[in-house]
Amino acid sequence: MNKKNILITILIGFAVGVFILQPFGITIFTFSRQNYEINWWQYLINNFIEILNINGNQIFENTLFGLLGASVALIYYFGKREKDIDNK
Secondary structure, three states: OOHHHHHHHHHHHHHHHHHHHHHHHHHHHHHHHOOOOOOHHHHHHHHHHHHHOOOHHHHHHHHHHHHHHHHHHHHHHHHHHHHHHHOO
């Protein structure tokens, strides 16, 4: 088990959670709640901008989505590693 690879996996997963999962998830949720009457692309761009404007609530949301992304990345990493070990 290489600690450096695990750390890189966690960091990449955290970034994916914050910068991909969060804006898309929030945008899709809001878009459906607004009965598809808002401009989806503009709202997505606004969500990306909001992620960069850090305040108390945003830090909490970023952390939660980051942990979600890191968890998914670790599950993928260990699943792939297990599959590679089984194939040897």
